[in-house]
Amino acid sequence: MTDQGPGRDDKTPRTARGERTRRGLLAAAAQEFGEKGFHEGSISGITRRAGCALGSFYTYFDSKDDIFRALVADMSGQVRDYVSPRIAQARDGIDAERIGLLSFLEFARSHKELYRIIDESEFVDAAAYRAHYENTAARMATRLARAAERGDVRPDVEEVHAWAIMGMNVFLGLRYGVWDDSRPAEEIAAIANALIEKGIGRPQ
Template identity: 90%
Template sequence: MTENGKAADGVKDDKTPRTARGERTRRALLSAAAAEFGEKGFHDGSISGITRRAGCALGSFYTYFDTKDDIFRALVADMSGQVRDYVSPRIATARDGIDAERIGLLSFLEFARAHKEIYRIIDEAEFVDQAAYRAHYENTASRMAGRLRAAADKGDVRADVEEVHAWAIMGMNVFLGLRYGVWDDSRPADEIAAIANALVEKGIGPQR
């Protein structure tokens, strides 16, 4: 093993947890990293700060991650997955394609209010790991575009919806989450979602 965390032959070691206990430790480290980077930012955050928050020995960190960059990259992917896993089951209960976008925004607002650190972490990813930053938004937009196409097939939204519509709605949701999820969460989330959804319905609703 070299000091940069790679095996001597240049092949990265497998860091995937092999036991439930290992998965719990890795999860504790990711949760601690979210708190550390959310509070201090990437550059001021530290591995020792992460392990201290997680209640783990320093050696445990290197069992699952090679560097600070490595856990940050994993954290961006993990938080993106958490948003997906929180929002998707709720969207599945929607009445139709338009209602799905209302529920999607409402669920995202709820998630952002409970995990305000996500904005700082994702924003810093643009400069720390451009690939992870792009993947977060590209994957989100791809899921949204697929959802809109399925809604179009059902006649819930206009037939010409495409990727541009997905990125436009996602952009609106991102800034509404910042304004009403992180900066000020006092206004009812369902009220924000309803106002935004009226815009979506007028913009991509089926043409009668």
């Protein structure tokens, strides 16, 4: 582990103020690692950005590795919490994938540090990296299965389709969310959704 501090088994915040401090540290870590990367980022940089003492850091995290691992899980959760309520408003299963990509593009454009942090996690914490994508694909597979039950998409959709759509979304987010966000997100989502509809849409 890196920058190990005094450990404590239960680091769950016990008060609302404690939760705010922990959230502030995670937000500061996103800035620190997003700008500098994991290896160049530091605990002192995180606490300086968060405006808190070093001791406060060790109240909630054991090390730089620990907060990075928590950050990957937190950012994955933020994507889920941003996208899921919007998908719930979809007209049908195909429209749900359009809204899913559109929402992801919006999130990526306002959290451009997401890609650097997730990509680095493959080498810093492979389990967290894998969990991020496996959990995302599992949600998509469940969504597609429900769409198939309703007759919105082909009845033979499966996990492979979920991973294929997720892979497309990941690279569209990189190209049109992080590298260049000048093209309307609605346009990107519509073009990609046409591919999905032709690929897994309900047979006419």
